[in-house]
Amino acid sequence: MTLLVAIENWIPELWLDRFRRLAPDLEVIDARAPFDPAAARFAAVWKPKPGLLAGLPKLEAIFNLGAGVDALLADPTLPHVPVVRIVDPDLTARMTEWVVMNVLARHRRMDDHRAAQGRAEWRSIHQPAAGSVTVGLMGLGVLGKDAAAVLGRLGFDLVGWSRSRQVVAGVETFAGAAELPAFLARTDVLVVLLPATPETRGMLNRDLFRGLRGAEHLGGPVLINAGRGSLQVEADIVAALDAGELAHAVLDVFEVEPLPKTSPLWAHPKVTITPHCAADSDADALGRRVIGGIRALMAGEAIDPAEVVDRRRGY
Ligand code: NDP
Ligand code: OXD
Numbered sequence: 339m340t341l342l343v344a345i346e347n348w349i350p351e352l353w354l355d356r357f358r359r360l361a362p363d364l365e366v367i368d369a370r371a372p373f374d375p376a377a378a379r380f381a382a383v384w385k386p387k388p389g390l391l392a393g394l395p396k397l398e399a400i401f402n403l404g405a406g407v408d409a410l411l412a413d414p415t416l417p418h419v420p421v422v423r424i425v426d427p428d429l430t431a432r433m434t435e436w437v438v439m440n441v442l443a444r445h446r447r448m449d450d451h452r453a454a455q456g457r458a459e460w461r462s463i464h465q466p467a468a469g470s471v472t473v474g475l476m477g478l479g480v481l482g483k484d485a486a487a488v489l490g491r492l493g494f495d496l497v498g499w500s501r502s503r504q505v506v507a508g509v510e511t512f513a514g515a516a517e518l519p520a521f522l523a524r525t526d527v528l529v530v531l532l533p534a535t536p537e538t539r540g541m542l543n544r545d546l547f548r549g550l551r552g553a554e555h556l557g558g559p560v561l562i563n564a565g566r567g568s569l570q571v572e573a574d575i576v577a578a579l580d581a582g583e584l585a586h587a588v589l590d591v592f593e594v595e596p597l598p599k600t601s602p603l604w605a606h607p608k609v610t611i612t613p614h615c616a617a618d619s620d621a622d623a624l625g626r627r628v629i630g631g632i633r634a635l636m637a638g639e640a641i642d643p644a645e646v647v648d649r650r651r652g653y
Contacts, residue, residue, distance in 0.1 A: 339636060342378035342394070344369035344386035345403070353403070356625045357382065364632070380632050388413040399635055401628045405429060405481070405617070406566060407647050408534035421647040422631050428623040430484045436564060436616035437485040437529055440588045441494070443610075444527060444560050445471055449586075464555055468493035471553050474525025477532040477565060478504040478511065479653075480644055481617075485529060497524045501537075501651075522549035527560045533653035534566035542570040547578045558585035564616040567592040572603060579608045590616040 341364050343354050350368065357366045367373045369381075369390060378394045384403040391400060392415035399420045402410050407423050410416065443449075447463050454461045473489050475482045478500040486496050490508040498506055499521040503513040512521035522528075528550060532538050542563060552559035561584055563570055572593055578584040588610040589603065595614055603609050631641055647653065 339363075339632070340365040340367060340377045340379050341632065342367050342369055342373070342381045344381055344383045344390055346385045346387065348384055348403075352621065353382065353625070356621060357629070360622070360625050361629045361632075364629070380635075382628050383410065385409045386413075389415050391415075392417055399631075401631060402647070403624060403628070406533055407653065408566060408568070411647070411649065411652060420641075421649065422628075422641055422645050423647055424619075424624055424627060425480050425642065425645045426619065426623055426627045429617045429619040430480060432619055433481045433531070433564065433617040434485045434488050436590065436612070437531075437562065438488050438492070440562050440610070441473055441489060441527055441529065442492075444556055444586060444588075445494075447555070466553075466555055469495055471495065471526050471556070472497055472524050472551070473527045473529055474499065474521055474550075475509070476521075476528060476530045478506055478509070479531065479533075482529075482531045485531065497521055518546075519549055522546065523551055525550050525559070526553040526556060527562065530561070530563040530565045530569060532565040532569060534568045535652035537652075538565070538569050540569070540571050542575070544571070544574040544578050544583070547574070547583050550584075552585065556585050558582060560584070560586045560588070562588040564590040567595060572601070575609075576602050576606065579606060584608070586610070588612075590614055 341357060343350060343357060343366060345353055354366055354368055375393050376396050379396055379398050381391055381397060382401045382403055397417055397419050399422060402421060402423045405424050407421060446465055450463050472495040475486055475498040478498040483506055486498060486506055486509050490496055496509040498509045499512045499518060504511050550559035575587050579587060586608045590612045591614055603611060634641055
C-alpha cells in the first residue's frame with residue numbers, strides 16, 4: 339500500500355521519516371521526487387500544489403495534516419475521494435489550552451499586573467468572578483465544544499453560535515445568521531473557532547464588533563481568533579481598537595501568513611499575536627491518527643464522521 343506525502347510550507351522530510359517509522363509496512367513516497375502516479379492509494383497533505391492530486395488515478399482518500407481544510411478545498415481540481423482532516427485529542431487539548439490561557443489573561447488582567455510590576459507598584463486590581471463574564475464561542479465543533487467544557491468548569495458564563503443548532507451542556511446556543519445579533523449582544527469575550535468558508539469570509543468586521551457587549555473590567559469587548567485569518571478584516575480590527583469598540587484582540591491567524599512586518603497589528607498595544615501555533619501538536623500523534631485512518635479504510639471500516647470533510651459545506 340502506498341502513501342504519497344505532499345507537503346508545502348512545512349518540512350516534508352520530517353513527515354516522510356515519521357510515516358516510515360510509524361508504518362514500516364507502508365510504502366511512503368515523496369511528491370517532490372518523480373513517482374508513479376498510479377501507485378498512490380492514499381495521500382497525506384498540507385497545502386499541496388494545486389492539480390497534484392488530480393493526477394492520481396488510484397487515489398482512495400486524502401488525509402489533510404491539519405484540522406482546517408480551506409487551503410486544500412481551494413484546489414478546483416481536487417479529485418472526488420474522501421477528504422479526512424485531523425481530529426485528535428492532542429490537537430484539541432492544545433487549542434483549548436490556548437483559548438483558556440487567553441481568556442484568563444484578559445479576565446485576570448495580566449497586562450495591568452505586568453504594567454504595575456514595571457512600576458514596582460503593589461496595587462490590587464479589581465477582578466470579578468468568572469461567572470460575571472460571558473464568553474461567546476463562534477463555532478461549536480470539535481474545538482469549540484472542548485473549549486466550552488473547560489471554560490464552563492472554570493465558571494465562565496457561556497454562549498455559543500454555529501450554523502446548525504447544537505445542544506451543548508452549560509452553553510446557551512444560537513444558530514444561523516438570524517440569531518447572530520442575539521448571540522453577540524450576550525458576548526463579552528468572543529472566541530472564534532470557525533472554519534474558513536465563503537460564508538465566514540470577512541465576518542469579523544466592524545459591524546460585528548459593534549454588536550458585542552463587553553465587560554467593564556475588560557474595558558469593552560475582547561476578540562480572540564484562532565479560526566482562520568480570512569474571517570477577519572484586519573483594518574477593521576485596528577479601527578475598532580482605536581475607537582474603543584474593542585478592548586483587545588488576541589490573534590493566532592491572519593489574512594496573510596506570515597503576518598507581514600509592515601502590519602500595524604504587530605506594534606498595537608491592544609493586540610496579542612501568536613504565529614498560527616494555537617494548536618501546535620505532537621506530530622507523532624497526528625501521524626498515528628493518519629496511519630490509523632488508512633488502516634481503517636483498508637479494513638473497510640468507517641472513519642469518525644467528525645474527521646470526514648463535507649465538501650458541500652466546505653469544512
Ligand atoms: P468543526 O468542523 O468541528 O466545527 C466547525 C464549527 O463551525 C461548527 O460548529 C460549525 O457549525 C461552525 N460553522 C461553520 N460554518 C459556519 C457558518 N457559516 N456559520 C456559523 N457556524 C459555522 O471544526 P473544528 O472545531 O475542528 O475546527 C474549527 C476551525 O479551527 C478549523 O476549521 C480551522 O480553521 C481552525 N483551526 C485552527 C488552528 C490553529 O492552530 N489556529 C488549529 C486547528 C483548527 P455546525 O456545528 O452547524 O456544523
Ligand atoms: C490548522 C491546523 O488547521 O493547524 O490550522 O490544524
